[in-house]
Amino acid sequence: MDILFSTVKELVGLAEESGRPISELMIEQEMQITKRSREEVVAQMERNLEVMEEAVEKGLKGVSSTSGLTGGDAVLIQNYIKSGKSLSGDLLLDAVSKAVATNEVNAAMGMICATPTAGAAGIVPGTLFAVKNKLNPTREQMINFLFTSGAFGFVVANNASISGAAGGCQAETGSAASMAAAAIVEMAGGTPQQSADAFSIVMKNMLGLVCDPVAGLVEVPCVKRNAMGAAKALVGADMALAGVKSVIPTDEVIEAMHRIGRSMPSALRETAKGGLAATPTGKRLEAEIFGKKAEESVVD
Amino acid sequence: MKFRSVFDIIGPVMVGPSSSHTAGAARIGRVARTLFGRQPEWAEIRLYGSFAETYKGHGTDVAIVGGLLDYDTDDERIRTAFEEAEQVGLKFEFITESDEPEHPNTAKVRIGDAKGEMELTGISIGGGKMEVTELNGFTLRLTGHYPALLIVHHDRPGVIASVANALAADGINIAHMECGRKEKGEMALMVIEVDQIITDSMIRLITDLDNVTQVSILAD
Numbered sequence: 387m388d389i390l391f392s393t394v395k396e397l398v399g400l401a402e403e404s405g406r407p408i409s410e411l412m413i414e415q416e417m418q419i420t421k422r423s424r425e426e427v428v429a430q431m432e433r434n435l436e437v438m439e440e441a442v443e444k445g446l447k448g449v450s451s452t453s454g455l456t457g458g459d460a461v462l463i464q465n466y467i468k469s470g471k472s473l474s475g476d477l478l479l480d481a482v483s484k485a486v487a488t489n490e491v492n493a494a495m496g497m498i499c500a501t502p503t504a505g506a507a508g509i510v511p512g513t514l515f516a517v518k519n520k521l522n523p524t525r526e527q528m529i530n531f532l533f534t535s536g537a538f539g540f541v542v543a544n545n546a547s548i549s550g551a552a553g554g555c556q557a558e559t560g561s562a563a564s565m566a567a568a569a570i571v572e573m574a575g576g577t578p579q580q581s582a583d584a585f586s587i588v589m590k591n592m593l594g595l596v597c598d599p600v601a602g603l604v605e606v607p608c609v610k611r612n613a614m615g616a617a618k619a620l621v622g623a624d625m626a627l628a629g630v631k632s633v634i635p636t637d638e639v640i641e642a643m644h645r646i647g648r649s650m651p652s653a654l655r656e657t658a659k660g661g662l663a664a665t666p667t668g669k670r671l672e673a674e675i676f677g678k679k680a681e682e683s684v685v686d
Numbered sequence: 687m688k689f690r691s692v693f694d695i696i697g698p699v700m701v702g703p704s705s706s707h708t709a710g711a712a713r714i715g716r717v718a719r720t721l722f723g724r725q726p727e728w729a730e731i732r733l734y735g736s737f738a739e740t741y742k743g744h745g746t747d748v749a750i751v752g753g754l755l756d757y758d759t760d761d762e763r764i765r766t767a768f769e770e771a772e773q774v775g776l777k778f779e780f781i782t783e784s785d786e787p788e789h790p791n792t793a794k795v796r797i798g799d800a801k802g803e804m805e806l807t808g809i810s811i812g813g814g815k816m817e818v819t820e821l822n823g824f825t826l827r828l829t830g831h832y833p834a835l836l837i838v839h840h841d842r843p844g845v846i847a848s849v850a851n852a853l854a855a856d857g858i859n860i861a862h863m864e865c866g867r868k869e870k871g872e873m874a875l876m877v878i879e880v881d882q883i884i885t886d887s888m889i890r891l892i893t894d895l896d897n898v899t900q901v902s903i904l905a906d
Binding site: 416419453497498499501502510565602603656676 | 739
């Protein structure tokens with residue numbers, strides 16, 4: 387196997403030695419592994435970018451899920467931004483609304499690009515399309531944003547997990563937010579090490595997050611966890627660009643996430659048996675949606 | 687390494703809402719369709735574990751039927767797969783099982799037509815990836831660490847060698863291999879785990895070999 391990197395340390399080391407950005411190393415590795423040309427690999431990522439753009443556009447017009455649990459919040463947030471009253475900042479809220487838009491489309495059985503999963507699909511595009519308005523990237527730089535996100539996700543997926551059933555929400559939205567932070571740093575002109583620091587800063591704040599979806603659906607609280615994941619990604623990227631470093635190296639943070647995931651009880655790993663799913667309201671919604679008697683669906 | 691491609695991370699493009707319960711489910715259905723080799727006329731689908739608990743909300747049912755109609759994960763017809771199935775004359779039934787499966791997202795798909803039938807068990811392991819664990823009573827023992835190919839063939843001398851040669855000529859290294867058959871001279875199958883990513887051209891190459899009847903990706 388022609389793997390160039392399997393840890394973040396190797397990835398950053400290689401980028402520093404060669405003076406090439408992380409996105410470039412990801413493209414090269416992909417070409418080697420799949421024996422495809424650069425054009426083919428880049429074209430596939432461009433198609434993913436297009437799907438992400440369409441999902442955000444669709445979500446910002448307002449959608450509603452089959453269960454009726456989610457939909458319409460992206461529109462509310464956009465209208466609030468336009469009112470000029472936002473406290474946390476327009477760019478940050480724009481990212482939040484676009485992350486929400488994507489996940490609302492996902493919940494409505496719309497077309498999305500899993501990044502790294504469907505349940506966490508809002509964070510990477512949400513931050514990308516918000517940062518785009520400030521940094522005015524070229525199309526190529528936007529595609530590179532996805533390759534850099536993918537490079538960090540590749541390390542997480544192989545050394546820990548990106549599955550909520552295996553590692554909780556920290557493995558899904560946690561990974562997505564950390565990947566996005568690293569990619570924002572690269573797009574903003576930061577160094578590979580700053581990308582790694584941004585990744586670590588965000589992941590450290592996602593550790594322990596459980597996967598407890600109401601009725602087992604990718605809706606509550608998933609959509610709002612994408613919202614907050616996008617916010618953390620932006621703040622983490624800004625901190626790293628300001629020069630803040632992570633005391634714990636990135637690979638050790640990833641290892642910690644893996645260990646925490648393995649010690650999580652199964653009730654908190656996508657079984658809809660614990661956490662928010664097990665609240666009285668969570669159980670009532672489950673009973674309403676699946677037509678079960680409330681008593682039958684009580685699990686603990 | 688379970689994940690080899692950046693498109694395992696940024697991808698797949700799919701109809702929501704769940705990579706495991708929708709995209710992975712569609713892929714299980716589609717592998718069954720590919721191995722059957724033609725459009726089945728009927729399907730009996732048993733769902734276990736989390737699939738059985740939450741399939742309605744995740745569209746797992748329409749996704750599997752969509753897969754049986756040969757739709758990929760990004761085919762928007764998945765949403766209307768039930769109507770499309772009726773149009774092509776595919777009758778289907780879903781049965782939820784309460785048995786505790788080995789893997790939380792397990793589906794057992796039995797499909798057939800006037801000429802024959804087939805049974806396949808698939809698991810959805812996350813991020814849209816899936817694995818086939820059983821085919822027509824054969825337990826497929828995959829390590830789960832490599833891409834895997836399933837080759838159904840006539841039990842004749844030289845078939846295994848010709849497949850191994852074809853892979854070698856394409857620079858593909860075999861990591862693990864199992865062969866099995868039900869009766870001498872009848873249908874046989876090979877499960878081959880490889881170090882490299884399985885490409886469409888590789889599948890075409892093997893499909894064209896003598897005595898090979900079907901080729902499918904078991905784990906990507």
